Amino acid sequence: MARREVTQYFDDLDQTPLEEDAVHIVHFAVEGREYVLDLSAENAAKFRQDLQPYMTAGRAVSTAGRGRRKAAAATGRNNQSREIRKWAQDNGYKVAARGKIPQEVYDAYYEAHAK
Numbered sequence: 001m002a003r004r005e006v007t008q009y010f011d012d013l014d015q016t017p018l019e020e021d022a023v024h025i026v027h028f029a030v031e032g033r034e035y036v037l038d039l040s041a042e043n044a045a046k047f048r049q050d051l052q053p054y055m056t057a058g059r060a061v062s063t064a065g066r067g068r069r070k071a072a073a074a075t076g077r078n079n080q081s082r083e084i085r086k087w088a089q090d091n092g093y094k095v096a097a098r099g100k101i102p103q104e105v106y107d108a109y110y111e112a113h114a115k
Contacts, residue, residue: 026047085097088108
């Protein structure tokens with residue numbers, strides 16, 4: 001019996017189904033707590049637009065030296081996903097071939113590759 005697992009992506013805000021190449025991964029932090037959203041291009045743009053007045057008024061803070069990685073910009077596909085998945089599998093983490101990569105894996109990867 002053959003078995004095939006299929007990963008379906010959804011916009012975290014409105015639950016709209018998304019194709020893999022249409023997922024925009026948005027990392028952000030509020031009061032020291034980090035968050036990740038999978039969004040459509042439209043919702044990612046709206047998110048950035050809604051935050052723009054606060055980002056303009058605020059100050060960017062470097063996270064260097066605190067043992068945490070910088071949040072990635074809200075872009076299309078995260079180009080490092082394959083590399084991170086490979087590293088995670090080689091280092092004993094269980095990660096799916098597709099879909100969200102757990103935050104603990106991101107944290108461990110960036111800690112292991114800190115300069």
